[in-house]
Amino acid sequence: AQSVTQLDSQVPVFEEAPVELRCNYSSSVSVYLFWYVQYPNQGLQLLLKYLSGSTLVESINGFEAEFNKSQTSFHLRKPSVHISDTAEYFCAVSEGEGNTPLVFGKGTRLSVIA
Amino acid sequence: DGGITQSPKYLFRKEGQNVTLSCEQNLNHDAMYWYRQDPGQGLRLIYYSQIVNDFQKGDIAEGYSVSREKKESFPLTVTSAQKNPTAFYLCASSTTSRRGSYEQYFGPGTRLTVT
Numbered sequence: 001a002q003s004v005t006q007l008d009s010q011v012p013v014f015e016e017a018p019v020e021l022r023c024n025y026s027s028s029v030s031v032y033l034f035w036y037v038q039y040p041n042q043g044l045q046l047l048l049k050y051l052s053g054s055t056l057v058e059s060i061n062g063f064e065a066e067f068n069k070s071q072t073s074f075h076l077r078k079p080s081v082h083i084s085d086t087a088e089y090f091c092a093v094s095e096g097e098g099n100t101p102l103v104f105g106k107g108t109r110l111s112v113i114a
Numbered sequence: 115d116g117g118i119t120q121s122p123k124y125l126f127r128k129e130g131q132n133v134t135l136s137c138e139q140n141l142n143h144d145a146m147y148w149y150r151q152d153p154g155q156g157l158r159l160i161y162y163s164q165i166v167n168d169f170q171k172g173d174i175a176e177g178y179s180v181s182r183e184k185k186e187s188f189p190l191t192v193t194s195a196q197k198n199p200t201a202f203y204l205c206a207s208s209t210t211s212r213r214g215s216y217e218q219y220f221g222p223g224t225r226l227t228v229t
Contacts, residue, residue, distance in 0.1 A: 009154065032216050043118075043204055043220035044157075051216075090156065094216045101147055101172070102218055106156035 002027050004093050006105035013081055014113050021076040021108045023065075023091030033074040034092040034102065035065055044090060050074065061085075086112045116141045118221035120205050125226045127199075135190045135224045137205035144209065146188035147218060150174060151202040160203075163188055192226065199228045 007022045025031065032051050036044040048059040055067040065076045074091060088109050092102040118139045127133045139146065145164045149157040159172030163182040177196025182188055188207075192199045202225050206218040 034217055036220075041202075041223070041225070043120075043222045044206075045220070046217050049217055092218075101159050101162050102216075104157045106154070 002031075002093055002095065002103045004091050004103050004105035006089075006091055006108050008108050009106065010109045010111065012111045012113060015083055016080045018079050019077065019081050019085075019110065021089050021091075021110065023074045023076065023105060025072050025074065025091075025093045025103075027072070027093060027095060029095050032094040033065075033067060034094070035059075035063070035074070035076050036090045036092060036104075038088045038090065038107075040087075047076075047089070081110070081112045083112050083114060086110060118205060118207055118219055120203075120221035120224050122224060123222065125224055127226070127228050129228055130194045131228075132194060133192050133199075133226065133228075135192065135203055135205075135226070137188045137190065137221060138186055139188075139205075139207045139219075139221075140186060141207055141219060142185070143207035143219070144185070145207060146182070147206040147208075148172075148178075148180065148188070148190045149204045149206065151204060151223075157204065160190065192228075199226060201226060 035047040050067045091105040147162040148160040161180040163169035205221040208218045
């Protein structure tokens with residue numbers, strides 16, 4: 001069975017500093033990978049996704065993630081964070097066949113400090 | 115505007131009562147899902163449905179029931195058998211086409227408090 005590990009439950013970082021949120025998964029087949037963001041008392045919003053092709057994917061608000069097949073990782077990065085990036089971030093994986101539900105990590109709470 | 119609606123946003127019930135949470139989507143998605151979210155535990159899958167009139171149990175189905183009579187609707191009933199029902203409940207949907215990208219779209223959630 002698939003599993004997703006987000007190694008850090010909480011990440012505090014100063015405004016304008018870089019950040020990396022780590023995600024590792026276990027799967028023996030091709031996967032689709034996703035990062036979602038959740039603001040307090042709201043649903044999850046898709047931040048970015050990897051399906052195929054370039055291993056580096058970007059979001060419109062400056063986040064990027066790189067798929068590393070050999071390390072089974074999909075870490076999320078941003079070179080300079082803003083206060084508005086404070087939220088919870090979830091990594092998710094799908095094996096891509098049919099429409100089995102995504103498997104989610106437990107989430108990383110990013111707190112940006114002014 | 116296409117999307118997923120969940121109602122109500124906040125719901126309060128007395129212990130021992132069944133309660134039904136609504137989830138409606140107009141995205142024409144075949145698959146729908148229910149998750150429960152508790153602090154520090156991420157999302158846990160309760161039930162999912164890949165097609166009308168069919169659904170499967172997720173990881174924590176005990177104490178919950180669902181129906182899928184229409185493509186647009188996937189209501190979740192929290193029964194009195196659920197030992198600890200207070201939580202944030204999220205509904206999601208996705209496509210089943212092989213051309214689709216398999217990401218799930220989420221509703222805004224319902225926060226259920228049982229006292």
